[in-house]
Amino acid sequence: MSSPPDLAVDLGGIALRNPVLTASGTFGYGTELAPWIDLRRIGGIVSKSLTLRPRHGNLPRRIAETPAGMLNAIGLENVGVDAFLEEKLPALPDGVPVIASLFGTEIGEYRAVAERLSECDRVAGLEINASCPHVKAGGIEFGQDPGHLARLVREVRRATRLPLLVKLSPNVTDIARMAQVCEGEGADAIALINTLQALDVDVETRRPVLRNVLGGLSGPAIRPVALRMVFQAARAVSIPVCGIGGIETGEDAVKFLLCGATAVQVGTANYLDPAAALRVVEGIAEYCRRAGVASVRELVGGIELPAG
Amino acid sequence: MRAEPGEPLRARARVLENRREGPSHLRLRLAVPGFGGFSPGQFAMLSPGPLTPSRDPLLPRPMAIYRCEGEGAPDPVVEILYKVHGRGTAALAAAREGEVLGLVGPLGRGFPLPAEGEGAILVGGGTGIASLLELARRAAARGPVEVLLGARAESELMGLGDFEALDLALHVATEDGSRGRRGRVTALLPDALARAPGAAVYACGPTPMMRVAAERAAAAGRPVRASLENPMACGFGVCLGCAAPLRGGGFALVCRDGPVFDAAAVDWDRMA
Numbered sequence: 347m348s349s350p351p352d353l354a355v356d357l358g359g360i361a362l363r364n365p366v367l368t369a370s371g372t373f374g375y376g377t378e379l380a381p382w383i384d385l386r387r388i389g390g391i392v393s394k395s396l397t398l399r400p401r402h403g404n405l406p407r408r409i410a411e412t413p414a415g416m417l418n419a420i421g422l423e424n425v426g427v428d429a430f431l432e433e434k435l436p437a438l439p440d441g442v443p444v445i446a447s448l449f450g451t452e453i454g455e456y457r458a459v460a461e462r463l464s465e466c467d468r469v470a471g472l473e474i475n476a477s478c479p480h481v482k483a484g485g486i487e488f489g490q491d492p493g494h495l496a497r498l499v500r501e502v503r504r505a506t507r508l509p510l511l512v513k514l515s516p517n518v519t520d521i522a523r524m525a526q527v528c529e530g531e532g533a534d535a536i537a538l539i540n541t542l543q544a545l546d547v548d549v550e551t552r553r554p555v556l557r558n559v560l561g562g563l564s565g566p567a568i569r570p571v572a573l574r575m576v577f578q579a580a581r582a583v584s585i586p587v588c589g590i591g592g593i594e595t596g597e598d599a600v601k602f603l604l605c606g607a608t609a610v611q612v613g614t615a616n617y618l619d620p621a622a623a624l625r626v627v628e629g630i631a632e633y634c635r636r637a638g639v640a641s642v643r644e645l646v647g648g649i650e651l652p653a654g
Numbered sequence: 655m656r657a658e659p660g661e662p663l664r665a666r667a668r669v670l671e672n673r674r675e676g677p678s679h680l681r682l683r684l685a686v687p688g689f690g691g692f693s694p695g696q697f698a699m700l701s702p703g704p705l706t707p708s709r710d711p712l713l714p715r716p717m718a719i720y721r722c723e724g725e726g727a728p729d730p731v732v733e734i735l736y737k738v739h740g741r742g743t744a745a746l747a748a749a750r751e752g753e754v755l756g757l758v759g760p761l762g763r764g765f766p767l768p769a770e771g772e773g774a775i776l777v778g779g780g781t782g783i784a785s786l787l788e789l790a791r792r793a794a795a796r797g798p799v800e801v802l803l804g805a806r807a808e809s810e811l812m813g814l815g816d817f818e819a820l821d822l823a824l825h826v827a828t829e830d831g832s833r834g835r836r837g838r839v840t841a842l843l844p845d846a847l848a849r850a851p852g853a854a855v856y857a858c859g860p861t862p863m864m865r866v867a868a869e870r871a872a873a874a875g876r877p878v879r880a881s882l883e884n885p886m887a888c889g890f891g892v893c894l895g896c897a898a899p900l901r902g903g904g905f906a907l908v909c910r911d912g913p914v915f916d917a918a919a920v921d922w923d924r925m926a
């Protein structure tokens with residue numbers, strides 16, 4: 347019998363036992379799913395995005411199903427960075443890499459959250475959520491403007507020595523450019539995609555389905571768009587890429603690796619099955635066995651493109 | 655793996671029976687190995703998973719656990735009573751005997767039972783009726799119980815026969831008058847409150863119904879435990895999609911902090 351495939355990867359300085367993380371906002375603070383999943387068997391956890399102070403979210407209705415996907419407008423609800431450090435983080439088992447996602451409505455808030463998180467050695471890395479509306483820039487997402495994005499990454503980079511991931515907004519025309527901006531400002535890795543801006547309408551009431559009007563689309567419906575963006579971003583930078591979007595199975599994850607991702611995050615699929623991330627890990631191992639792949643790292647960027 | 659009583663399982667639930675009982679509602683009987691029991695008002699997330707390889711519909715649907723036979727035994731049977739609304743419940747309705755659904759549950763915090771001898775009044779409308787059968791059964795062992803059920807028409811009164819089989823006083827209202835009093839179920843409440851001045855009051859049904867029930871009971875100085883039916887994506891506190899606004903600001907998660915709440919704590923004006 348052949349030895350089991352080597353699943354370990356390095357994501358911008360974060361050593362992961364396998365390439366499967368859980369996506370921000372889809373796995374709470376990690377403890378909620380403990381009854382159903384052994385956290386030490388997945389690659390790691392990305393926390394719900396954290397702000398300086400606790401925040402309440404939007405009024406209902408906050409979620410709705412769409413074809414093979416869902417819309418959400420939760421509205422930044424989170425416990426705040428202090429409660430995360432004092433209550434949530436200590437409740438997680440040792441040996442589970444925890445990446446803390448952070449955001450703010452201004453760059454100063456991002457920087458302050460990053461500083462607080464960097465004081466704690468239980469945090470393995472930071473992930474900037476760049477899909478947050480920038481209050482001072484009239485509500486446009488930080489990640490939608492290369493200038494804002496560059497300033498944001500630069501300032502947070504100064505505030506932390508932890509491995510720094512930047513999670514990109516897909517609501518842009520040129521994703522490769524955004525990836526390059528992050529690399530240029532010292533990000534250790536990029537993660538993509540966050541949700542796609544979307545809308546649904548109830549024809550009976552003629553109202554938007556979500557109270558917030560616009561929401562973010564996630565789930566299997568966005569997978570081909572996410573793959574395309576990962577493919578384009580990975581070819582534009584030399585830092586590692588973490589692929590996100592509609593991943594439910596090992597084969598879905600392998601597609602992202604082939605398109606250039608070093609690791610992946612599982613999001614909406616956690617709602618369907620709290621052990622979804624573990625099934626993805628097992629599915630990747632199964633693929634490697636079947637395809638005779640000794641290390642998952644061999645798959646990264648291995649897409650075979652037509653000649654010419 | 656056997657769950658402790660009430661411990662939430664992630665299980666493959668095999669369909670034993672999925673029988674139409676009215677123009678739009680069905681009774682689903684599921685074999686759920688390891689299911690260790692539940693408290694009344696708790697729910698499960700049911701995903702049609704294997705039935706929709708196209709992942710459309712995608713999300714699991716929250717359903718009250720209607721009752722359970724043989725809990726703690728090797729082969730417990732979980733019963734769900736549900737109404738076909740939209741695409742998810744239509745997919746459930748297509749499930750055949752022997753097919754397997756994903757089930758996560760029991761989830762949430764159920765109804766606190768009335769004190770010994772206290773008595774109870776249960777108000778149920780529409781699909782909310784399904785959350786009340788087990789509560790009615792357990793409350794009836796502790797004191798007198800009055801159940802008030804409402805629907806558009808007699809044929810839409812889910813589980814009526816199961817309530818009739820219990821030792822309690824049953825009152826019905828239908829909007830078309832095909833059974834019981836014509837009108838809404840909440841119209842039955844003031845009389846019930848007067849008949850049973852000490853009884854604990856419980857409600858589950860559409861938001862406007864629960865709101866009116868809460869207001870009528872509050873006018874009589876009586877608190878109400880209401881079980882909310884907000885849309886959910888996960889059912890276990892991680893998506894934050896099910897939030898219910900609280901009076902005085904902030905939100906509670908219906909799946910984790912509820913689905914049962916003190917009706918006076920809910921900000922009904924700001925509910926969806």
Ligand SMILES: Cc1cc2nc3c(=O)[nH]c(=O)nc-3n(C[C@H](O)[C@H](O)[C@H](O)COP(=O)(O)OP(=O)(O)OC[C@H]3O[C@@H](n4cnc5c(N)ncnc54)[C@H](O)[C@@H]3O)c2cc1C
Nearest residue numbers: 715716717718736737739740741742743781784883884885
């Ligand atoms: C704790 C809890 C317990 C429940 N128990 C039962 C039960 O025992 N039996 C039962 O039949 N139903 C129950 N429900 C309601 C049930 O979950 C919804 O009817 C179901 O999710 C609708 O799915 P669908 O695919 O049919 O409709 P969809 O296609 O998802 O939606 C159809 C229409 O209904 C609206 N809608 C969807 N979900 C809800 C909702 N939860 N509340 C209000 N409007 C909604 C949508 O906006 C849309 O307009 C319960 C809900 C909760 C939260």
Ligand SMILES: Cc1cc2nc3c(=O)[nH]c(=O)nc-3n(C[C@H](O)[C@H](O)[C@H](O)COP(=O)(O)O)c2cc1C
Nearest residue numbers: 369370371395418475539540564565591592613614
């Ligand atoms: C309900 C919900 C809440 C989310 N919250 C956050 C968040 O707080 N921060 C963030 O960076 N991404 C958030 N996301 C985006 C996911 O992390 C992920 O990027 C996106 O859903 C695409 O992946 P998926 O298709 O696997 O879900 C959220 C997604 C959903 C569905």
Ligand code: FES
Nearest residue numbers: 889891894896909
């Ligand atoms: S349904 Fe996801 S948090 Fe309640």
